[in-house]
Amino acid sequence: MTERAPEPSIETTLIHHPYQPPAGFSAPQPGVFKASTVIFSNVAAMRARNWKEKVGYTYGLHGTPTTFTLEERIATLEGGAHTVLVPSGLAAIALTDVALLRAGDEVLIPDNAYNPNKELARHELAGWGIAHRFYDPMDANALAASVTPQTKLVWIEPPGSVTMEFPDVPNLVRAARSKGALVALDNTWGAGLAFNPFKLEGGLGVDVSAHALTKYPSGGGDVLMGSVTTRDPALHLRLNAAHMRMGWGVGANDVEALLRALPSLPLRYAAADRAGRTLAQWWATRPEVAQVLHPALSGSPGHEHWARLCTQSAGLFSVVFDERYTARQVDAFVDALRLFKIGFSWAGPVSLVVPYDLSMMRKQPRWRGTLVRFSLGLEAVDDLIADSRQALAALDG
Template sequence: MTTKKADPATALIHHPYHPPQGFEAPQPGVFKASTVIFPNVAALRARNWKSKSGYTYGLHGTPTTFTLEERIATLEGGLQTLLVPSGLASIALVDMALLKAGDELLIPDNAYGPNKELARNELAGWGITHRFYDAMDPASLAAAITPATKLVWLEAAGSVTMEFPDLRALVRIARERGILVALDNTWGAGIAFDAFDLGEGLAVDISAHALTKYPSGGGDVLMGAVTTRDEALHLKLKFAHMRMGWGVGANDAEAVLRALPSLPLRYAAQDAAGRRLAQWWAAQPQVAQLLHPALPGSPGHEHWASHCRAAAGLFSVVFDERIAAERIDAFVDALRLFKLGYSWAGPVSLAVPYALGGMRERPAWKGALVRFSLGLENVDDLIADSEQALKASGLA
């Protein structure tokens, strides 16, 4: 008696084989799904995606994304994490989940530019007002708070100009007025300081983190995270996250999971290289100001020393204002190992020139600025590259 061969169209989809349980390896498995299969109707109706007790739909989580969320929460010192498609999306999620028409948010003047542009445009169009305050002057924050203020953003260190604020003083001011505090913690990466334990019983409410940077480490992933310690606040963010339909790709989650074990080593290596190159730049006669929070003389260095145990491999050089911007551009173009590109914390060192006048309401410096991001190259080679570019552009 012969058994009829099953039609391949059906057999390949409904094949009965399931691999045995118990497989374990250094890296978590990668699960890709939009549809999640339920064993029966009772399970479909009973599962709860909000608590990670079960799977309902790919957008609400898979074993891969749940694992990454839990590891980022541990890295940050939080209890819950949500993943979003980019670092900027992590900022947008916080604003959109917590603010409504008539509310006001306060943003440091030295914050990440797109954070400010989101407030100036979309949020303003929705009736949400904003003000910029001087992060280096706690009195500036205190004076900006009004009855409408519902959220205060912090950033440490400041974008591009690298000022390190007195986080404890700023959090204390917001706490005394019952205002939520969100921190852009991309620079700190969960390594430099503890956002949820700043000392003196102080902590932020929310940590937003561009996983694009240090957690990814490869310059090839876009992803963000929002981490909290309060369950009610987390659920408020989670419901907004669900309603906006934000998710991340399984392969991107896999890439970050693979990179996380080396994060402390990479952060330490780029910290050491960044300080050495910054010290070399500090001795150059063309430099008016070296902006690296871990080095004495940089704005907020005393706050960095009070709060931190490490620093990102990132610093900026303000050139003498008598040097024309065109010559600074020529210097950047002459760099060979440093590539011209945005972002940071990847394996390739980057350099970007900035015009401070258009970035700040109160620019503290007049000269042209170049931000350097250290990759994983030999630091002696990076020093030599800087030196040859100075000569090639006529600045040496």
């Protein structure tokens, strides 16, 4: 007589419950899968699983249906074919460096690049035996002359961080490629909408696009995430392998927030573009400023390159105050703003402002005076103009 198995306890049943929901559920938002452990049906299935090609799941760090969905959508946004997610925009830069550079190699970085990119090269990369030099992004010929056999990677950032110079991207790519270097582009400003980094004039394209999804793809000022995208399957495998070895994962709730925000990205980017141009043009009429730095404005450095490459512009620009105003006076102006909040990052719903000392940022500043960077949120632009106007009184206070 076969002995009947005892009924499992409630503790066990709650964990090993037999119910499976029916298939076929569909909704506008993808499901959110949170997992470190992934369950296999048998040992053979476990051994056959290949996470590198996204044909199965092995461990939460290597992907879930939720992260795979966001990666595919970001790849489409960027104009690429393969994407990996990382915990921040800076992590996207770091992953690119770690995957593509070795001791004895050299990386070239624009002098006006995002400063943490430069600091990473000065410290960690240098400590690993990877050399670096900073180049003038507004001189493609000088870049071509600077690339050596040791130069394995060239970074491009359109436009420059804070000072907003827009380089001749196709010619920079051509200069790097002519000497056999790989090209990585920080596409955070363009957000995949202003231009396609993989499809430039003359059949050119970058090898890697790094993107701080923290900015426009998130849009809420509440998520940290980055992505690295490529069209090259071999490069993707190098990036993916380094990603696995570094252990860079992202949280499912953050991925959910990005997936929810992506459909409105084109609308938010276009709104910020319109507001940014309107406010920048207003600042261009003010006697207190020496120059307004916005790629879409005639006279801003590299405007002609922007006009040839781009269809849109991020809601981001800088104002260089006239030299007659001290840094203390400009700080007082910033403190007097009411709608613009003082804070780093950009592309969220709240407009932001930060003053910068140009002498501390560039070896050879193109301007003298104090610079203030504005990031446009989603407030009414007339209210932002009124806020800027009332705060100007603090300059002479």
